[in-house]
């Protein structure tokens with residue numbers, strides 16, 4: 001089975017040049033309070049999208065993260081390339097401001113069956129070549145905490161686009177999928193993440209999951225919702241390995257520095 005490597009190096013000020021896998025990052029900003037490290041994610045990303053009301057957050061809150069700078073300087077520096085959604089949350093003044101700077105606005109108000117995050121992931125999927133697709137990692141800022149229907153909708157996007165690398169982020173933790181098609185190596189960045197972590201089967205029970213590097217490792221164990229899931233686990237080594245017959249969600253805490 002093919003190996004898939006994961007690392008949260010995007011939370012470091014500079015990504016080590018020899019870092020593997022070498023990925024291209026895209027950032028999607030949602031309509032939730034911006035995580036404090038959003039400027040760092042922005043710097044690492046080559047493409048920046050706002051999901052509908054996410055544009056209000058960039059406009060209103062990016063300047064608050066740079067209290068000593070002129071807000072208009074900050075706003076022109078953090079200009080999204082795309083705003084996409086059903087346009088029921090983004091304010092007219094914000095839309096006008098970014099449209100004037102050249103941001104592409106994609107109005108999908110006719111589609112009331114998919115979320116704004118879903119629409120943004122489709123944009124990235126459809127405008128990325130097949131070669132780039134395997135190299136792209138989508139960071140989603142503001143995806144967790146707040147309204148539970150939104151949170152679970154965001155997690156559902158991980159499952160609907162299970163062949164893409166998508167990482168949901170809040171100030172406190174991150175979540176991504178470990179598809180059952182691969183075995184996984186997770187390279188922990190101890191300066192910025194851990195030690196709390198969890199592994200949760202999603203979609204169907206797991207008959208067999210095996211891990212190394214955790215305080216409570218699983219050895220060919222069954223996991224299911226309503227049965228055993230691994231929460232409040234602790235990373236013990238800098239490399240965690242996971243192999244499962246079911247898709248799993250991996251979550252790890254982000255350190256407050």
Ligand SMILES: Nc1ncnc2c1ncn2[C@@H]1O[C@H](COP(=O)(O)OP(=O)(O)OP(=O)(O)O)[C@@H](O)[C@H]1O
Pocket residue numbers: 030031032051052053054085086088089090115116117118142143144145146147148150151153154
């Ligand atoms: N409280 C929240 N928790 C998690 N994600 C959120 C939250 N609020 C918004 N989002 C995310 O940001 C995206 C854009 O938010 P926005 O408020 O524009 O959505 P919306 O379509 O207006 O939702 P609704 O009509 O249900 O309020 C959503 O699709 C969702 O992914």
Ligand SMILES: Cc1ncc(C[n+]2csc(CCO)c2C)c(N)n1
Pocket residue numbers: 086111112113114115116
């Ligand atoms: C069964 C079902 N439940 C809820 C919605 C509503 N909905 C889901 S995504 C979305 C867009 C949010 O920007 C809206 C309004 C639906 N269409 N179908």
